[in-house]
Amino acid sequence: MTQHQRLILRKIEHLKRMAAYLAWSQEQITAFVPISDWSMLSPEQHEALAAFRLRFSELQEQIGKTMRAVAIEEEENYEPFGAVLSFMEKLGILDSAMHWKLIRELRNAINHEYEDNPERLTEFFTQLAAETPVVMGYAERLIAFCKKHYPTL
Numbered sequence: 001m002t003q004h005q006r007l008i009l010r011k012i013e014h015l016k017r018m019a020a021y022l023a024w025s026q027e028q029i030t031a032f033v034p035i036s037d038w039s040m041l042s043p044e045q046h047e048a049l050a051a052f053r054l055r056f057s058e059l060q061e062q063i064g065k066t067m068r069a070v071a072i073e074e075e076e077n078y079e080p081f082g083a084v085l086s087f088m089e090k091l092g093i094l095d096s097a098m099h100w101k102l103i104r105e106l107r108n109a110i111n112h113e114y115e116d117n118p119e120r121l122t123e124f125f126t127q128l129a130a131e132t133p134v135v136m137g138y139a140e141r142l143i144a145f146c147k148k149h150y151p152t153l
Contacts, residue, residue, distance in 0.1 A: 001152040004073055008123050018059045025052040026132050034126040035081040038118045049125060051102050053096050056135065057107050063139055067093070070146065082151045093141045095134075 001009075028048040033042065041049075067088050068078050077083035085097035094100050110124040 001150075003013060004069070005150050006148055008066065008069050008073060008150065011062065011069055012143055014141050015059070015062055015066060015143060018055065018062055018134055022052075022055040022059050022136065023133065024138050025055045026129065028052065029125070029129065033122075035118070035122045037122070043095070053110055053125075053128065056132060057111055059139060060103065060107055060135055063142060065133070068145075073150075088142075091145060093145055094138060099134070100138075101111055103135065106131065 010138065016131045023072040025048065029045075029052050032045055033049075038043065062082070064084075067084050068081070071084045071087050074087070085094060086099075089097045096143040102152055106127050107122070110128065
């Protein structure tokens with residue numbers, strides 16, 4: 001196993017843990033998302049939302065890093081990142097490079113535009129919850145690809 005394949009292995013193991021954490025966080029918020037009245041949320045529910053947002057963001061970030069590592073291993077263009085996305089779409093890991101970018105924009109919006117507008121926050125969290133299975137599917141497909149193409153992993 002090459003040093004770069006060992007890096008991919010570490011990234012895959014990290015992806016598995018992060019996906020499990022996100023799945024747990026999503027279970028915690030399903031009972032109250034979409035949110036109809038923010039004033040009725042308990043501190044624990046606010047904490048669950050914060051954990052969910054963070055875990056979603058971290059998983060998508062780690063998937064991106066792992067996809068770049070795979071592109072490097074496969075001697076594909078990895079700059080700009082759009083080339084990586086196109087390669088991942090070609091491999092069937094992503095359904096659509098454009099959809100990945102939309103999810104990324106959503107992730108950035110909730111991380112950088114976290115505001116006190118309850119309607120906007122409800123929309124953000126509802127969309128994150130809806131996109132979670134998609135992101136989890138990307139992680140699963142990426143892991144499966146690596147196991148198949150790098151048998152030493």
